[in-house]
Amino acid sequence: MRPVAVIGPTGTGKSALALDLAEQLGGEIVNADAMQLYRGMDIGTAKLPVAQRRGIPHHQLDVIDVTVNASVARYQESAAADIEAIMNRGAAPVIVGGSMLYIQSLLDQWSFPATDPEVRARWEARLAEVGVAALHAELTRVDPQAGASILDSDGRRIVRALEVVELTGQPFAASAPRIGTPRWDTAIIGLDWDTAVLDERLQQRTEAMFDDGLVAEVTGLIAEGLRTGVTASRALGYAQVLADLDAGGDGSSAREPTFVGTRRYVRRQRSWFRRDHRVHWLDGSAADLAKAAVAILDK
Template sequence: MTMVNMQKVIVIVGPTAVGKTKLSIELAKALDGEVINGDATQVYKELNIGAAKVTEEEKEGIPHHLIDFLDPKASFTVADFQTLAREKIQEITKRGKVPIIVGGTGLYIQSVLTQYEFAEQELDEHLRSQLEGYAMAFGNKALHNQLKEIDPESAKQIHMNNVRRVIRAIEVFKLTGQKFSETAFKKEPEYLYDAEIIGLSMERDLLYSRINLRVDLMIQQGLIDEAKMLFDKGIQNCQSVQAIGYKELYDYFNGILSKEEAINLIKQSSRRYAKRQMTWFRNKMNIHWFDMNGQNFAIKNEEILALIEGKGYLISNKYM
């Protein structure tokens, strides 16, 4: 399709701990750009360490949007993100800057870039209450198994602990007879922006090692205290603290897991999440991949900048 008059957007995707944040800052400096967060957990205030939010020092003065602005008790949907992110793209472009979306929540990012089709069916409160009761009585896995039976593709994409979305997927099927996985996107989505999508990948063992080290560092930085602060505030059974790193520690606080078990489970869950992220990105989006295995970051940065310059972006003189 033609890209005439379409707004330019840079997108950086990839699994957790692969180096997206560092690259986003370098590209923003080179392109006179501003960063739009594309991670579902980083929208919440007070979830800092576990969400791996970029620090003020790491930002190096680069403006960041849709990060650290939402009360942790609030819900946040794909539709919310789509609306806000598209507004930010407009604002940044009007200022003559380059919007750079960075994150690992693929559904959020794709909803912004493409003609995302939301399921508009009316909610059935009675059905929803039944499903919520079932999850409470028999557990998240049992509810997720219901989804797996009727819509295996959605079950692959939606984690069993994302109960709200599991319920929505089951609800859509029961109300309409359509699978949620078939209603979310057109088979060939139409892109609304001239998007250059850069993906960072890494050999699995190396990535998993980086994830384990990152979790250890989070613990050293005070993740347990951060999660306990949220727990003590009564921020429980909320969408925000279903995120990896918080839900495991909540089980520790509730006496379900030991501290060591909780930390090991955070590492395991993070590794599994990284695997799901890579599967999703490879299957759902057209991405220019860069292998980050043991590579000098400066060299990779030059390769990525060369690609972007070839697409018509102006690179700051100090990066040329």
């Protein structure tokens, strides 16, 4: 069974389309959202509740604790194993998510550069010493392309890029995957909306998350070690609530920063995905998206 990947920016309705496709194709869903890997991070990641999954098996959800650093390499290995097991059962894998590196690592079989704990620790210490903005400036000086492509707030990726540059003597981009025929001949469906409409959807999504108890979720996860989780604590919504709590607030002032951060992330997702010529784009406002997606699969 040929896999299908439903990708695109946050808030475009990927989960709903993936469910419809899985029902029509007799498929199972494989998550490709890095933050939905975490147990307990439900509201802020818009993780679909079990009761709304229509009895369809879901994979790569709730597989790590918030204290664990999410790893693209680990995800690539485990998600690939899930996909091949699904195909061996005669079902169709439906990959869904918006985490750019996770999707590309899976579909383009990214070969990851080696890592060195001592080099990594040194750059992490440098991050703690000078802060994320200053370290981003250092990266930009040694690798302008990496500096331009990595957000100046993404300390983990900045550290990784500096580690790779030091170990390989080459720009970070030299280790990036090459876009070719997608693994398993996966059909890639992209979902997007008009920018103004999507911004409104993101605003409503943010308000709903806070109304549904995002602050309480973050507070509960603090007891589970959220603050020590380098990846989890920086997730959109969670990072903003933590910052507001640390400033003496009750978390409610994190609404606007969460929306602004999400909108900024969406622009980055759109730029990344639009570079991939293999994506078949659908307008999220169109009627019967599943029918249009199946028509693409039949070509």
